[in-house]
Amino acid sequence: MSEHSTYTPxxxxxxxxxxxxxxxxxxxxxxxxxxxxxxxxYWWTFGAILVMCLGIQIVTGVILAMxxxxxxxxxxxxxxxxxRDVNGGRMIQSFHAVGASMFFAAVYIHIFRGMYFGSYKAxxxxxWILGVLIFVLMMATAFxxxxxxxxxxxxxxxxxxTNIFAAIPVIxxxxxxxxxxxxxxxxxxxxxxxxxxxxxxxxxxxxVALHIWALHVPGNNNPVGVDVKDSRDTLPFHxxxxxxxxxxxxxxxxxxxxxxxxAPDILGHPDNYIQFNSQxxxxxxxxxxxxxxxxxxxxxxxxxxxxxxxxxxxxxxFGGSIVILFFLPWLDTAKTRSGNFRPxxxxxxxxxxxxxxALTYLGAAPAEGIYVILAKISTAYYFLHxxxxxxxxxxxxxxxxxxxxxxxxxxxKKHA
Amino acid sequence: xxxxxxxxxxxxxxxxxxxVAVAADAHSTPHIxxxxxxxxxxxxxxxxxxxQRGFQVFREVCASCHGARLIAFRNLQEEGGPSFSxxxxxxxxxxxxxxxATADGGRRKAVPADRWPSPFATEQDARDANGGALPPDFxxxxxxxxxxxxxxFWVFNYFTGYSEGGxxxxxxxxxxxxxxxxxxxxxxxxxxxxxxxxxxHYNDYFPxxxxxxxxxxxxxxxxxxxxEGEAEVxxxxxQYSQDVAxxxxxxxxxxxxxxxxxxxxxxLFLIGFSALMYLTKRRIWQGIEH
Numbered sequence: 001m002s003e004h005s006t007y008t009p010x011x012x013x014x015x016x017x018x019x020x021x022x023x024x025x026x027x028x029x030x031x032x033x034x035x036x037x038x039x040x041x042y043w044w045t046f047g048a049i050l051v052m053c054l055g056i057q058i059v060t061g062v063i064l065a066m067x068x069x070x071x072x073x074x075x076x077x078x079x080x081x082x083x084r085d086v087n088g089g090r091m092i093q094s095f096h097a098v099g100a101s102m103f104f105a106a107v108y109i110h111i112f113r114g115m116y117f118g119s120y121k122a123x124x125x126x127x128w129i130l131g132v133l134i135f136v137l138m139m140a141t142a143f144x145x146x147x148x149x150x151x152x153x154x155x156x157x158x159x160x161x162t163n164i165f166a167a168i169p170v171i172x173x174x175x176x177x178x179x180x181x182x183x184x185x186x187x188x189x190x191x192x193x194x195x196x197x198x199x200x201x202x203x204x205x206x207x208v209a210l211h212i213w214a215l216h217v218p219g220n221n222n223p224v225g226v227d228v229k230d231s232r233d234t235l236p237f238h239x240x241x242x243x244x245x246x247x248x249x250x251x252x253x254x255x256x257x258x259x260x261x262x263a264p265d266i267l268g269h270p271d272n273y274i275q276f277n278s279q280x281x282x283x284x285x286x287x288x289x290x291x292x293x294x295x296x297x298x299x300x301x302x303x304x305x306x307x308x309x310x311x312x313x314x315x316x317x318f319g320g321s322i323v324i325l326f327f328l329p330w331l332d333t334a335k336t337r338s339g340n341f342r343p344x345x346x347x348x349x350x351x352x353x354x355x356x357x358a359l360t361y362l363g364a365a366p367a368e369g370i371y372v373i374l375a376k377i378s379t380a381y382y383f384l385h386x387x388x389x390x391x392x393x394x395x396x397x398x399x400x401x402x403x404x405x406x407x408x409x410x411x412x413k414k415h416a
Numbered sequence: 417x418x419x420x421x422x423x424x425x426x427x428x429x430x431x432x433x434x435x436v437a438v439a440a441d442a443h444s445t446p447h448i449x450x451x452x453x454x455x456x457x458x459x460x461x462x463x464x465x466x467x468q469r470g471f472q473v474f475r476e477v478c479a480s481c482h483g484a485r486l487i488a489f490r491n492l493q494e495e496g497g498p499s500f501s502x503x504x505x506x507x508x509x510x511x512x513x514x515x516x517a518t519a520d521g522g523r524r525k526a527v528p529a530d531r532w533p534s535p536f537a538t539e540q541d542a543r544d545a546n547g548g549a550l551p552p553d554f555x556x557x558x559x560x561x562x563x564x565x566x567x568x569f570w571v572f573n574y575f576t577g578y579s580e581g582g583x584x585x586x587x588x589x590x591x592x593x594x595x596x597x598x599x600x601x602x603x604x605x606x607x608x609x610x611x612x613x614x615x616x617h618y619n620d621y622f623p624x625x626x627x628x629x630x631x632x633x634x635x636x637x638x639x640x641x642x643x644e645g646e647a648e649v650x651x652x653x654x655q656y657s658q659d660v661a662x663x664x665x666x667x668x669x670x671x672x673x674x675x676x677x678x679x680x681x682x683x684l685f686l687i688g689f690s691a692l693m694y695l696t697k698r699r700i701w702q703g704i705e706h
Contacts, residue, residue: 038706247693261679262577273560
């Protein structure tokens, strides 16, 4: 939406610059004047919150890397050195560790917001796909970062997760050895994970730039889900949404700081304060909370399906649970975007949310007794939602009548 | 404002679910009593006297088998810790010898910058001296142990910031010994009574109940010297274990007090700042139907 530029270079220098690199014009169009639907609610502030999270992770991470030693003999102690002896190190480290959890909390809210309001529907499919790609990159980055402190959970998570790849036919074992840099998790594993953990955040930042670009072509979706008709439906991004987002970010920092300052270890596992020992397996190997739903799906497949053994089956469902998100824009056949106008979808949406939380719980539960059966049911429902419920809903559901425009819906809300 | 509430609830829900990781590995150990620690809660700070007593217990009892390789003598004089004086720490360090390839004979007296010397030269030496069991290093042990609460109680821990599971466990462990296998002991899988291996001791709270460490503390074992004008501290097992658990928590988290003090100021600022941000936002949005 850059065709209606309001920028006129004020000074000679600006004019000179504008003819060579129109960076001020670009900023004004995209960061200030960008027409944004006036009815965005607070769920829409999570985009900005996520940019802040990425920033916090990169800044704290770069500082941590100055003091960290990626060597199996020294990694554990070097993280303790940061906590004990580096100036402000305890806070930098806890902001980075807690920050990962907060990043995922925010990204889950952001994803579920998009799912409820149908933000993935045409013409925003590419925007959604880039978002899923960011989510996948975040998972890879977080997993490799978790290995770096070289505690028991670090080392065993690395062992279990790299093992997943061994289930792939033919290339599995070479791939496993490539990931580990050897036959078992050791110093080469730690070194390559450190290198990639430093690299991937910048890849994420680049995909975020594409994500925002893809957002700025069709413009924001909104809670009503009808397209912007004219300028009465929108507000310039600045100062309206810069202010609202800034407020959202400050608010988000409150729980963030609560954890970072008062309970920096509560989101982690105590076993990670024991240095990794490949000879001693912890009683329960549990990933960080944000991986639990997918971990539950991985473990739920404990039976062979025809010629596919349970291990490969688990990997297929685990991978499938994420890959399926890429196809969501085409699996949901309904034309109506916002869940607010879809009486049946609304119910199934919340069942899906509850089911997802159940998967989180089951991912941490021991793989025994009732938990195994529940995990299978939850896994089945996860796929059922995408593969059957969404495609069918679009055909049988009668949506509530949509307002003709954003302004109309805003006014009717006012008078209601 | 309804959106706010929903966001907060969702946040709580999302964060709450994260606790299941810890909640799920509840096993058959009895419930561990939460103690009242001076360093718990948002205003928590270490009790200097308690840390000094705990250090005494550590030094006189635990340190004969357990190391603390990340602790330097100088840490003992830092603010927020046991805060011994510089002279005390120098004198203390001088009582120990450390390896130093550049010194005469390869050994010299320790200085405050040295780390706490390990009681055994190698892991194998430690195992040989302890019937094959390895006495764990104390540096971060208080954070490597925890207490698991049943659902839904762990959810509240996120709101109270409960981080004292380690000291609670250590206190319970030190008080959880039985001279003989008690009635309450779980039976073996084939229904025979619990059988305790030679050289092991029965403990209510140790996973599997058979612990290699003999009961290390007993009433009157360590003599506390009461400071002038201060009430005498009971010389009991319960008191010793409280003190040493507090000291171990300090070793694991030496900057706890400073972290919480800063945190309080930061949160206060953020709450005030967010109120101002909200008012500014409302002012800017005034008159806009949205």
